[in-house]
Amino acid sequence: MGARSLTTMSPRLRRTLWIAALLAPAVLLLATIVVTPILSAFVYAFYKWQGLARVGFAGLENFRLILFQPPFSTWTYNAFLHNIIVFVALMVVQNGTAFFLAAALSKGLRLHRFHQVSLFLPVILSTVIIGFLWKLFLNPLFGLVNQTLIAVGLASWAQPWLGQPSTALGSLILVNAWHWVGFPTLVYLAGMQRIPREILEAAEIDGAGEWTRLRRVVWPLVAPSTTIVVILTFIGAFNWFELPYIMSGLEGSPFHTTDVLGLYFYRTAFGTVSSGLQDFGRGNALAVLIFLFILAVSAWWIRLLRRREIDL
């Protein structure tokens, strides 16, 4: 009977059912492991918690605490500010470098393949390895960085890099840039290789120099790459956790100057063995706000950036 009704169905309906059947496993999987946790986080944020036990409805209390009640609110804004600094700094240092590296690589000079691979190599390494490695390098007593400075007679430049507010966050950002620069480079390189030769040659014949071509031709034409890079950097900067966790600890040492929302969320929701208690309510409230913020800004940005993209 089933076979018969299938044959009598309109081809359109059959196609729809077929697609639905193919999509079902993926949708089901996503619903259980992605959508449900997100929705439950929304619900949890409105409750009072004792460990893992829900002990009562809290209304907006958790949100009030993290947004308006010092010291919780002070910690929230402090961490938020650092996320913004991280994003802006990565855009300039990491992605700026990546753009010029890609421009150089796209010339196809000698050894460009080798350079391409070596730039991308750190991206493959896990953040845990990178974090530990650089924490050792930056150790004030035995670290490679200070030892090198002392060896070349610049002993006065040796610093406790991760131990002072003036250099701690900057060091983390540079390590992150060192780790990830290969990725935006690759994205830009792909974008640049898509630009038709004629356009660049025409610009050259018109007398446009290297810089002008880069500025007036290449940059506008790699706009789709920029969209991807900006959005991914934004999401990455606001979900920043592993590197600061490994290099400066859950408290964002020294004295919260490297604290970011990811660390603050973890500390709040799960507690720390040595100082804090766990509070799922405030933790979830924080997670919900971070999620909504990233969602809203990314959506708005994608629309904005798409507008300046030009179809080739």
Place this chain on the structure above:
Amino acid sequence: MKALLPRLGAAVLLAASFGHQAIAAELTFWSWRQEDRAVYQEIIADFNKLHPDVKIKFEAFEPTTYNTILSTALAGGKGPDLIQARAYGGLEAFAKPGYLLALDKTMVPELDNFSADALAAESMREDGKVYAVPFATQSMVVLYNKDTFKSHALQPPETWDDLIAAAKMFKGMGMMAFANGTATAWQNEVLMGGIAPSFYGREFNADLVAGKATFEDKRFVDALTKLTELKEYLPTGFTGVDYPTMQQLFISGRAAMIVAGSFEIANFRKQNPKLDIGVMPGPAPTKGAPRLVSLFVDGGYAINAKTPYKDDAIKFIRYTATPRFGDLFSNKLGNVSPIKGVKIEDGLLAEVAKVNASSAPYVMLVNFRYQEPTGSALIQTGVQKMMAGQATPAQVGAEVTKGIAAYYKPFQK
């Protein structure tokens, strides 16, 4: 991820409850001390010499996930019969929802073997009832390298001036006086715990609890000021020296002293068996004045309120409150048991126990780690900031007081 946790816990719980049914008369005993498994087997064997009919199965979990696994199991009305529990705020998190069986002296007469402070650590503040039998005390002390002191013909310092003189001498010879750094947040609280109590005194602690003093009190601020005097004798770039680096500096003999928890000793000796460690309390302000260490209870053994084997569980809990258990615990695990009449064989550990006799409570853990923001979180960043020269002792005192005032009435103006 967050919603996954309860599910993960549910799976563990399911496995645990099946295990339960399969072997009916066996009690399960959960712990976060995986490295102590062998010793706990010995302890259970010793217990079985007294009670051969009670079978106990020891299971250990990762320390960082232990709380989550345990609270999930207990929230579902399951979990082990015997529980290794934490102390203070960490105990209340389990006692408050009614997961633990309240113990009293008719049930466990051996509770008489403990000091009031030790029992208070395993009690709930609301009802004053004891919920676990304390197993170890830890203290914040000054550890020193005996060989280094001997080779410079130095006696371990008694007063603050002696300490500074010794530190100055080491520094003059290009040696590191202290291994301490401030990069790891919680080590700042340890540093304070090792030095400050001898300066602010036990009365300050009492006044705090009675609501008669805040952390803006002159006694506390002056004690913090003493800490800043140590800055000169900490390693170069100490603000960037983290916990593992500190440990290595002392273990390798590069630093003469370290302000540290007594819980470091076992690990230090394991890593460098040749290291001859001495232990002393923080120095006295003046000659003859009392020297105090910061003392706290590590945790206790509790009974699941829902266990079907209550009588058997009580037998084991009573055993863990006897000197017979305390001897085994101290001598095999290298921690100081709080049970009166325990004989410690190891010389250094016996010294720690002696030093612990003159103590003040480890103030933030004992009194202000029940609610957020915890005193610990506040003092850790406060001292870190102060040692970096970015806050004065008075500012730190004010900041801590303000933070705790959110939930502690006597601090509210």
